Amino acid sequence: MSRMKYILAGLVLLLPLSVQSASIVEGFEYKRIVPAQQTQAPGGKIEVVELFWYGCPHCYRFEPSLQKWLKNKPDDVVFIRIPAQMNPGWVIHAQAFYTAEALGVSDKMHHKIFDAMHKNNRKLNTADEIAALFVENGIGRKKFDKAFNSFGVKTKMANARGMVQRYGAHSVPTIIVNGKYRSDATMAGGTHQDLVNVINFLINKERSK
Template sequence: MFKRLSLLFVGLALTAACSARPAEGAAPSFTDGAEYASIATPKRLDGKGKVEVVEVFSFGCIHCAHYEPKVEALQKELPKGVAFHRVPAAFNDAWLPFAQAYYAAKELGAPDKSTGELFDAKWNQHMPLNALEEMAAWYKQHYGIDSAKFMATARGPEVKKQIESDTKLIQAWGVEGTPTVVVDGKYRSKDIKDFDQLNDVTKYLVDRELKGGHK
């Protein structure tokens, strides 16, 4: 499933240095079927409301860890009237604990910054953060969240139901790898050369929605 995505990101370092970017002040132009893809049956995460940007990610994805500083910047650059969300992908058994941990932490009041800090701990500090128990201990150490409550929440019916719903939505969007950005349930990022371009494509699609496509 991830072979194509892995090959794509192997070339990031090589392409970033020599990629031509639009002239200063020029609006970037992207193509449906190339940098992004239209979703056959549009479906939003939150139903009606603001234009939404959704990052499909996983703590188990090193590319998501590398994208984290860029997606944090993207959130600050999105205009008013746009909502940002994250959806953790549980593509396999190894990634399920990461999705469970994300929702448990959110339910138990961990701050938004904890997402980036866990990425840093796992991928930059090389801490053993793979099993749910390991992440429970980490959240207790850094945010004082009771480990037993964390484990119970992570394995509880509400989180299970949410992950099942997420999985159906991710499949409906046609997401095959992470990180993928979905705009308004209508478009998903596709063949992206680097993370700057991923942000540019997202802002291009957001602008398009704000100018009349959003319903």
């Protein structure tokens, strides 16, 4: 293949990426957060936050796309989940999330909670119902109760409520990039892949600064 053909082949491969980037516009596919919020990521890292609720079917359906993205997440990106508490019924599920984190079982219990609610139709609307799920997965009831009712968990819940308000988010799942930009599947174009595309676009936008 001649040198010119190599160049043309490369341009063909890059064209979809260029078209994709050109179609992502501030105010449409994402919005700027004013003022920008402080991130938890260490210096030099780009923070991506997912705001979610365990009872949200859209959040549950977004999980496979999110997990696929996480497997290839760039080394300079830090990913954080924040459970939204936009309605009173969501609060106890945020408490479950931070309880799992306090017990060091986030990776396992995150998916167990989602599956229990969406595959097995378990509401998990009470402490006893949530405790039963944790016990089924090897966590002692006393250990669960201590973490569930701890000051540390309550503090993280309060901090999360404040962050969601400052982000200006009103629905889930919502993605926040580096405390500066907010998007969701509807805003991004309607599909989970559209939202992933916006995440990658905003990461590159921050990286280029």
